[in-house]
Amino acid sequence: MYLSARSRIILEKILPEKGDATIQQLASDLGVSERTVRRDLDEVKQTLENFDLILVRKGSKLSVSGSLQNRENVQKTLLDLIGNEFTPLERQYFILRVLLTTNEPVKLIALASELSVTVATVGSDLTRLEEEWNGKIRIERKRGIGVKLDCSIIEKRELLRELLFMSMPKIKLYQYLVEILDGAPVSSNYEFLTHFIDFQMLGLVDRSLTRWMKKLSYEVNNDSLVDLLIYLLIAVKQISKGKIISKKSDNHIFIQDYPEYDIAERILKDCLPDQTIPEAEITELTMQVLESEIRTGEDVFYRNEKVQAIRIAKKLISRVAKEIDLPLSQMSLLKGLTEHIQYSLIRLKKKMPLNNPLLPLIKSEFGDLFYVVQHIASELYPFKKLPEEETGFIVLHFEAAIIQSENLRPYSALVVTSRSNGVSTWLRARFRKRLPKLQKIKFVTPLELVKETNLHKYDIILSTTDLTDFKVDYELISIFISDAEMKDIQHKLEKIVSAKGDDVDFPGFESDTKKLPETLSNLKSMHQFYGLIISFLESIYIESGSDMTRNKEDNLRSFSQSIANKKPDLSSDKIFKKLSSLEARQKIISGGTNSAYFLVNDNVQTASTHIFTLNHSIDFQIEDGLKSPVSTVMVFMLPYKLNAELLEITTYLLTVLTEDDAAILLAESGDETKIISLFTTYLEEFLEHKRKN
Template sequence: MHISAREREIINLLLDHPDGINVQEIAESLNVSSRTVQRELKGVESIASAHSLFLKKVLGVGMYIEGTPEQKNELQIAILKSGQEFTQKERQELILCSLLKEPESIKLSSLANDLHVTVATVSNDLNKVEEWLKDFDLNLIRKKGYGIALLGSERKKRKALGHLIAQQLNEYEFLSVVEDEYESKTRFSNGLLEIIKLEKLTMIGKMIRDIEQQLPYSLADSAFMTFTIHLSLAIERIIQGEVIQIDQEVLEELSISKEFIIASQIVIELEEVFQVNIPIAEKGYITMHLLGARQRQEKNDWQKESSTEMVVGSKKLINYVSKELEINFEEDQALFEGLITHIEPAIYRIQKKLDANNPLAGQIQEDYPAMFKIIQEGLSEAFPKIVFPTEEIAYLVLHFGSSQVIYDNSKEVRALVLCSSGIGSSKMLASRIKKEIKEITEIEVSSLANLRNIQIDQYDIILSTVEMPGFSKKYITVNPLLPKKEAEQIRDEIKRNSLTTEATLLRKLHNKKFKKQIKLKTPKLIKQNLEVIQQYTETVLHILNTFETISLPFIPTSSILLLEVCKQANVRGLIGDYFEVTNQLTEREKKGGLGIPGTSIALYHCRSEYVMQPVFLSFLLHEPMVVKAMDHSSIKINTLLLLLAPVDMQTGQLEVLSTISSTIIDDEESTRIFTSNNYTDIYSKLSYALYDNLQKRFKD
């Protein structure tokens, strides 16, 4: 069975997420549109079915592959054995493996044949490979008639190989492989399996665990992973005749350390097990790894053992970050101790040019840019002679991010609520959130069209009443009436993000930058507030003056119903072309139902260029009609509420329509009043709600 590269990527993601992953998350992971993922799912389903597995889809959870571990393992093996179509990333990885493995030059046509692509495709891939190699100070030589080859020292090549291997597995998976407990070892690409044998990795890992007992300190998981990879690569390269060089003075300096004695022991065991002669230079590098991986166990002695430079530098870093973020990290003693414990061996690693394995570094830098940048700047101030690489800075971001102090300062949660128009269902959702989720302290409502004017990174959580295919940020699709299950889902998401709330940090930086302007109530700001109040009162008067309750004759279909209500608004001079407005309401309904679950009301709303002033009318149906509800169910309605707005709304107008939307579902009594189609009751309810909101505005 042919399996395309994209099908394989989707299957691997599904197998990696046994509890479920949704289409949006898959699309983000593969950097494609949701529509592309949907297109590929039919093929994925067929492949799973061919291996007696099922693609299960659960609303609110996502998709997962159902079956036994054995069946899933067979599927992974089948994928590897299939006539493979490689992704661009896989091709580039295989090219890297070939270049790092081969001491001689390689023909371009030979690579193209191995990868089942054209020479032009390989040539294009080599441009990306060349960029990647620059980080390791390795040069790609390309000559016509000669082929391609890699220029650089053995040490640099090993560093690049180690980085490639570390990218394949996280620490948990790596430890599972070493301890021979990893169910499927197919996560290593074929190219890497030719360079590093898993059996050697397992044997060396167990050997290091035994020798670790003799160390006066334990190895952190990341250090154990880096060290095991280093030794495994060293053995493979020595067998191939590739040797490493070391400065004689450095070697002499290392030979007087207690770690050198342990390194000598490791070398004796390796020589015996793998039947190779290991040069003394390798012993020097093993010593460096042991020194760089040191992690104190006696926490009471951390300050005594550390140099004054480390203590002072760590304090300076904490002080700098505290000032920039206006969070007092200085009161967190555990953070102070943790920084010293990490920074001292980190500086040693940097000075000795040892690789710091951190597979999450890129993700951390992308997810927490504000904190990353501040810590990077703080390190330059605290340790001006040391240039910290991305991997080390990312570890320090985690230290600060997990501080109890930042948790205490991140209690404010700002939510962005989106819908297609920004006047109807999103307002209902915002109203429910205020009542149900006290953790959310600030809510901003926006239409999709207005997204370009919003700084999305300033929000901790994004909620939408409609699906948004291709939207780049993580969001949760929510029923505007916020059922209990969805409220819990939002709370869980807030808890997950509470330790490192990047949006909170960005707001602090933003507020700090513009503090002076925020504090001053300038004449311009006062005038703007008065203009909004004027817009609000004018809109309230217009709504109350034009509001009507209208009884409709028998209407057979929902499309004719919409045409009739728009015609009624047009007859009263409230809107222009009612055919166009009808089409716009129909399109809005396609994006998500407009019936309010648990009631017999539908709130049809949209923005339109054929609406000059906000409109609110109530229609009583002659007979109940079935419409699609906001929770995707079907409900019978006897009341249709029409809420229309201009495309370009003033702030005051938007506030009036927001108040109307939230009042409809305010409580059971409100819903009963709007269902009644009684003019006096609805008019009275609207008047009080709009007036109360105006009074609150005056207080603010």
């Protein structure tokens, strides 16, 4: 039986035979309005009637009429409910644990029933989890199916370990595990731990870990040993249930050279003797061992520069990625960075001179990244001071990883279509989602096809129309390209590229090596475009306009007030005057049949887009003597001084919104989801075009 917390408190106050309370007192005790208390009384009344009791109201006073036995029955039920009640933090931990320990979607109603709360409360807890875990938790919501975590098995294990340490302090947990190893029974107070680890495996895992870690040439400190023990207990429980790390495309071949890899393999084989241990599981445990801290107090320089280098590189990548708030693929960086750090440790230990002629340019072009790396690397390197010349070389590793595509050999295609730009955009979006390795795409019409003189530079030619008398092999596809077609194209591309080998000229590839200043300039320009578009997408506001009036002036004032509410530094009156002036001077840009765009320069730091979808049409003066009915209004608020990049982005969007039929239909749909999709799709296409050119 579910009761809200307020209803239970009200029942506590009025259930005793001599108990009565006023609505005013209850409102004061609960910290809510009297109106809220009156609404809660409906639930209280229904609950009492289920126990053959009556809620009595005399003026503002409340009491209960009925037998003592029935009162006691309510009291027992009430106390049971209170005993099972969770705090908000406990609820969130419970929900997170459930999501971490299951692979299937979990229905909100099941969580709500388990926690004795409403579905809305569970939904609020899910949102709070995503917010408070700073992006570590991504929850996938599917209407009618349930919710599940969007993360890998490795990420789930890290979250489980972190959640376990949040639920129980590490020292207390370790002491409790030691007591169990010494023969003490499992306390009922800690039964929740069975959701994380298998106590029957504790002895075997502890013995194996202790035995093999002694084989290393260094000693790991106690805190890191606890981390390893907990990770291993979680991993063993998951592996035994078939939750195994899938093989990664980034193969850790070089890690197998370390003695830690052999130690990790032996530990897992001891703990799971009847199972075949995948290489990916051994690799992950190796990484856990390599991240462990060495016991202090001994004159040890990690004894092995390779081991020390991989520790520094792993932590450096993790901390820099978090600081700059960008996901970095660790394996694409780790090998090169590890090798660089290994030799830099030797140079620095021997106090060998270091010269970096690019240092001034690196600090100038990548100043923010330089100081982030300098700060973090100085803490990780075992020296009092890290030379800036060394930091400069490390920065180049990171900058290459940020900009460089993970795919060193993307596919290329020439796509022939006689349709509009909207079809090209649709196909590009489908390829980006279903076949991301197809990164270089050129769209042409059948007439433009005859101008293509070097067709062999493309890996594949696709066409949405039958190409009569075309002598080169091509694949006929539909404009609504299916998943089956996509898989067939991928299979053929794999065979084609495999036959060609790696020394293929990509479309647009320049054989002349670019000079460093030019490369740095291009990278910096793309960085600006990414920043501007992120800001642009974060500042899109969509509202449904009032249907109370068709008066143009009233609507313009409403738009102005709405914009000023989003931008407190702006004056609604000033915005209104600018909108009115643009309309009076016929400076409005007309989109399709029902859309109009205002470009307003004002004292703003960043651009923003304010979109108003109306339930009626407003007549705007577009040209002399011509009024056009408009039901979609977009106001672009732009800084007084537009840099070249922002001007290019704005011009591109306006071109799309006035010339592309598919974009115009989306803009005038009145559907918020479609309008957002319009901006994201076309701005992604813009970035793709800039990257290729």
